[in-house]
Amino acid sequence: MIADSSCIICLSKINKLDLLKEVHGKIFVSGVVKEECLIQGKPGFHAISEAIEKKWIVVCKPKLNTDYALHKGENEAINLALEKKQAIILDDFAAKTMAESLELKTERTTTVLFKAIEKKIISKKEGISLFNKLIENGYYISPEIYAIILTKLIE
Amino acid sequence: MSRSLSLRLENKDFEELEEVSREWKADKSETARRLLASAVSKWKTEKALKDLNEHKISLRTAAKKTGLNLWELFELIKERRIDWTGYSKEDLEKDLKALEGK
Numbered sequence: 001m002i003a004d005s006s007c008i009i010c011l012s013k014i015n016k017l018d019l020l021k022e023v024h025g026k027i028f029v030s031g032v033v034k035e036e037c038l039i040q041g042k043p044g045f046h047a048i049s050e051a052i053e054k055k056w057i058v059v060c061k062p063k064l065n066t067d068y069a070l071h072k073g074e075n076e077a078i079n080l081a082l083e084k085k086q087a088i089i090l091d092d093f094a095a096k097t098m099a100e101s102l103e104l105k106t107e108r109t110t111t112v113l114f115k116a117i118e119k120k121i122i123s124k125k126e127g128i129s130l131f132n133k134l135i136e137n138g139y140y141i142s143p144e145i146y147a148i149i150l151t152k153l154i155e
Numbered sequence: 156m157s158r159s160l161s162l163r164l165e166n167k168d169f170e171e172l173e174e175v176s177r178e179w180k181a182d183k184s185e186t187a188r189r190l191l192a193s194a195v196s197k198w199k200t201e202k203a204l205k206d207l208n209e210h211k212i213s214l215r216t217a218a219k220k221t222g223l224n225l226w227e228l229f230e231l232i233k234e235r236r237i238d239w240t241g242y243s244k245e246d247l248e249k250d251l252k253a254l255e256g257k
Contacts, residue, residue, distance in 0.1 A: 036224065039226060108240070
């Protein structure tokens with residue numbers, strides 16, 4: 001699985017970066033993603049450093065260098081996914097739209113959370129709490145869709 | 156390199172410029188330059204957030220346009236409730252399938 005910065009930042013903000021490992025095992029990120037996420041003093045600095053040290057987050061540079069008229073970070077993440085023929089976790093609308101047009105399988109940070117619930121890595125109760133924290137920390141979901149998800153989580 | 160610009164101000168705006176100038180202990184040209192720089196920066200931020208909310212630009216492009224790193228941009232996005240994800244009904248369907256293990 002390839003991850004873009006938004007997923008690592010959003011999970012770090014709620015102190016749940018480890019969910020990525022528990023759900024997906026090994027995660028590949030580009031050098032730009034590492035530079036953007038690993039900033040001294042920001043949440044998750046130690047968790048991200050440790051993940052790289054323990055090699056469940058692997059930093060690699062794609063050989064492909066295609067420019068999709070996106071930022072270098074998004075280009076690298078998409079190129080990495082194409083090169084490794086793996087799905088990619090993207091939350092940014094523009095990047096996700098481009099990745100899907102290239103027939104890449106995409107997931108969102110919320111998908112990681114819901115897979116963690118399904119795999120019973122976390123309880124539904126904890127899942128609801130983490131879902132709310134994601135939103136409180138700036139992960140945008142419209143009130144209408146939020147209500148549907150919450151209803152499903154409470155069922 | 157600098158370039159010059161002359162502009163005509165309404166009396167009220169001129170007096171307000173003088174007031175800021177006195178407060179900052181700077182001459183009127185310097186005060187006008189600083190106010191203009193601040194207004195342009197604010198405008199760029201507002202434009203980037205508007206474009207991001209309308210899905211015209213990506214997160215990173217917005218970060219570049221505002222001069223913020225992604226972490227700082229996330230704080231701004233949070234405060235302003237910006238729709239940067241474009242989370243759709245199709246996303247919802249995929250996520251609900253993941254929740255059901257499908």
